[in-house]
Amino acid sequence: MGAALAGVVLLAGCRDAPPPDGAGGTAAVASPVRPSGYGAVFLDVGECSSFGRTSFTEVSCAGERAAARVTARHDGTASDGPPCPPATDFVLHISEQRPAADEDGDGTVPRGYACMRNLQPPHPGDPGGGGGPRTVVGDCVYALDGGRVRETACDGSGPEEPEFEVTKAVVARSDCPASTALYVRLGGTAPVGCAVPV
Numbered sequence: 580m581g582a583a584l585a586g587v588v589l590l591a592g593c594r595d596a597p598p599p600d601g602a603g604g605t606a607a608v609a610s611p612v613r614p615s616g617y618g619a620v621f622l623d624v625g626e627c628s629s630f631g632r633t634s635f636t637e638v639s640c641a642g643e644r645a646a647a648r649v650t651a652r653h654d655g656t657a658s659d660g661p662p663c664p665p666a667t668d669f670v671l672h673i674s675e676q677r678p679a680a681d682e683d684g685d686g687t688v689p690r691g692y693a694c695m696r697n698l699q700p701p702h703p704g705d706p707g708g709g710g711g712p713r714t715v716v717g718d719c720v721y722a723l724d725g726g727r728v729r730e731t732a733c734d735g736s737g738p739e740e741p742e743f744e745v746t747k748a749v750v751a752r753s754d755c756p757a758s759t760a761l762y763v764r765l766g767g768t769a770p771v772g773c774a775v776p777v
Contacts (some may be wrong), residue, residue, distance in 0.1 A: 621673065622649050622693045628671060635671060640698075651694040657712070662766060663694030665715045668704040671695055707733035707744075714765055719744045719777060728763060733777070743774035 622628060627640040627648050638644045650667060653660040657670055675690040694712075696704070703710025706717025709732030714720065719741030720728040731737035733744060743761045748769035752762050755773035763772035 620652065622652060622671065624649050624652050627698070628693070628695065645698055647695040647697050649693045650696050652691065654689050654691040656690070657692045660692065663692075663712050665711075665713055666696060666702070666704045667694040667711055667713065668697045668702055668708075669695050669710070670712045703732075709733070709737040714745060714763055714772060716745050716748050716772065720761075720763060720774065722761075728761070741777050744777045745772040745774045747773040749773060 622637050625640075625648065627638055627642075627645040628635045629638045629644045630646040640648060647668065650664050651661075657663070657672065663670055671693045673689075673691045673693065696702070702708055704712070706715055707719060709719070709730055711730070714730055717733075718730055719733040721731050721739045721742045722728055728743070729739070731739045731741050733741050735741065743763075745763055745765070747755065748765055748767075749755055749771050750769055752771055755762065755771065758775050759773040760776050761774040763774050764770060765772045
């Protein structure tokens with residue numbers, strides 16, 4: 580990497596130099612060098628993003644600007660595609676773009692979404708963490724109007740106090756234990772969450 584960078588600096592420093600004495604023709608001009616990125620796909624699995632949820636860039640996972648790592652990456656929209664892994668802290672929605680230069684040179688960055696895991700705590704996607712795109716066993720919720728619920732931290736550190744904890748995921752409501760006070764939609768192969776008061 581250091582040798583490649585030195586070569587780029589050398590070319591950039593010499594691009595306006597006149598041709599050597601007695602040489603005919605024009606001087607070679609180096610094309611603008613674009614960072615090569617960290618993979619063939621923008622924010623591919625295992626790559627990292629910078630801080631921020633509305634504005635972000637792909638950065639080296641070893642760099643100080645790295646905030647979160649991609650655990651899964653899918654084209655399309657999150658509502659139509661596969662769900663993110665359970666421990667996902669947040670989802671980055673990637674708009675389709677047609678930049679002058681993109682990650683693989685085909686002229687497009689397709690619409691998609693990246694399932695992200697923070698490199699450092701907190702991890703709101705962990706059971707009881709109070710966030711993440713999915714509700715899982717071990718998460719706590721509080722009731723909203725209209726029979727809806729919203730996730731909150733089980734330890735009470737969130738903006739709302741927990742009222743129920745999801746203790747089991749089952750196929751049908753009839754599979755929940757008798758102590759169940761609330762049914763929570765989870766999705767997946769066991770789409771019903773059995774929740775008890777906390």
